Amino acid sequence: MNSEHLDIKRVAELKSAIPRQGRRIELTAPCKACPVQRAAAAAALDAADIDHLRSIASSVTLTAGQVLFSEGERADYLYSVTLGTLRLCKLMADGRRQITGFLFPGDFLGLADNESYAYSAEAVTGCTLLRYPFARLRQLMAAYPELEHKLCAIARHELAEAQDQILLLGRKTARERVASFLLQMLERATRRGLDGGRIAVPMTREDMGDYLGMATETISRILTEFRNEGMISSENAKDLMLKRPDALQRIAEGLR
Amino acid sequence: MNSEHLDIKRVAELKSAIPRQGRRIELTAPCKACPVQRAAAAAALDAADIDHLRSIASSVTLTAGQVLFSEGERADYLYSVTLGTLRLCKLMADGRRQITGFLFPGDFLGLADNESYAYSAEAVTGCTLLRYPFARLRQLMAAYPELEHKLCAIARHELAEAQDQILLLGRKTARERVASFLLQMLERATRRGLDGGRIAVPMTREDMGDYLGMATETISRILTEFRNEGMISSENAKDLMLKRPDALQRIAEGLR
DNA sequence: CGTGAAGTTGAGTATGCTCAACGGTGGTGG
C-alpha cells in the first residue's frame, strides 16, 4: 500500500469530483400515481405503509456521478431508490475507498446510525429517489408503529448483509469474492424479475474492486478466468450472462 | 488458501468443540437487584425500558468456550451481556472462520435479521447474560413503542460499526487493522470506566486474527513491532498498555 | 474520426500467509 502518487492523484480526483459534478439536486413534486414508486417500497412495506410514506416524500433526480450526500453530513433525510444504481462509499485520508454497498430500486439509504451519515452516497447511473425528512418520518412512525417496525426490519436485514460482506472481505479469496458478487447481482436481478442468468453490471471495475477489497486488474483477470472456464459469457463489459450459477455458487462458498 | 490439512483439522476441532463443551446452559431466575444488570442495559436504554425488559428476562451463565447459539438456528431470544466477553462467528465449509464482533457487558446480541441467527455466539470468557424471548418482547414493544425505538437505534448503530469493519477489512493494511483494533478495545474499556491506556484482551491471537482477517502469526509480529516502537507495552499477552494512542490513531487512519 | 476513460493483459514485486520450531504458562493428574 505504498503508492503515494496514485493515492494523492486519486484524492484530487475524488475531491474535484464534487464541485465538477455539482451538488445541486433537482426536486420535483412526488408523482402520486408513479408505478415505479410502488415497486420501490415493495421491499418489506405494504400498501398502507407506502401511502403514509408518500405523504411526506419528495422526489430527487441525480445524474451519473452526482453526490447525494457525503459521509459525516447531518442526516436529515431517509431515501428510497426508485430508479438507477447508487454506491455507498467510505474514504480514507489518502484516497483509499471502500464501497459498503450498491443500491438498486426498492432499497433504502440512511438507516445506519443517527446523527450523521456513515458514508457518502453517489449515483452510479442516473437515478431517481424518494426523500423523506426524518423530522416528519418520526411523527409518522409515532402514529403508525407498524411503519417503524418495518423500517427496523430493513435495518436488521442490512446488518445481516453487512456481516456477510465482513466474511467475504475477511476470509474469501479473490475468486470467491468475484463469484459471490456475481451471484449477489444475479439474486437482486432475479428478485426484480429479470430473466435468468443475465445480469447488468452498471458499475465500473474500479467500483467493483472498491466493493470487494481488490484491485481493478484482479477483477478483470478473474472475470476472464471465469469466461475461459465457461462460467460466464459477455459481449459488453457491463452485461454478463451467468452460464453456470451452480458452479459459481460452489466457488463462492469455497468448495472445490 | 490451499491448506486442506489445516482446514480439515480445524473443522474437526470446531465441530468437536460443540459436544465437548456441551450445549447445556444454566438458567437461573433474574436477579432483581443486580447492579450489573443495570450497567448491562445502560447502553441506550433508560430506567423504564430496563424495568420493562427485566420483567421478561431470565439469566444465562456460560463457561469459556461454550456455545450460546449457532448460525442458522431459530432466533427465539434476544440477549444482553451482563458479564464477560463473547465472540460472534461465521464459518465457511472448509473451516475458515470470521468473527464479526466481540461483545462486552452492555451489548445486545440477536438483532441481526429475523428468522434465524446470522452467526454463532460463543463465550470467550465465563459470561452471564440476560435472555429475552422475542415472543414476549414483541408484546412489550407494542405496549412501549419507545422500547422498540431504542432497540432499533442499537441495531442502526451496529450497522454503522459493521460498515467501519468493512472498511477495515477491505482497505486497511495489517498494521492499520491491529492499531484500529487496539483503539477500539481502548474505547470500549474507557466507556466502561476503566483507567486510561490499560486494556484487557481476553481473546486469543487466533480470535483476533479471525476478527481482523489475518493470520495469528501476523497479529503477533505486529504487536511486537508496536512494542519495539514504544506504542504499547505489556507483561501478559492479554494485558496491554497503549502508551501512545495518538500515534496508534494516526496509524489506524493510514496517515504517516 | 479523434479523444479520453475504462478495461484487459503482462511482468515483477511486496505484503502477509504457511509451515515449522521453540518457549512460556496454566491446568491436571499422579
Next chain:
DNA sequence: CCACCACCGTTGAGCATACTCAACTTCACG
C-alpha cells in the same frame, strides 16, 4: 506438590496471492 502436557504465543524462512506499474485495446461520446 510437582511434573507433565496441551495450548497459546512468538519468531524465522520461504512462498503464494494479489498488488503495482506499464503498455495496449476497446468503447463511449463528442
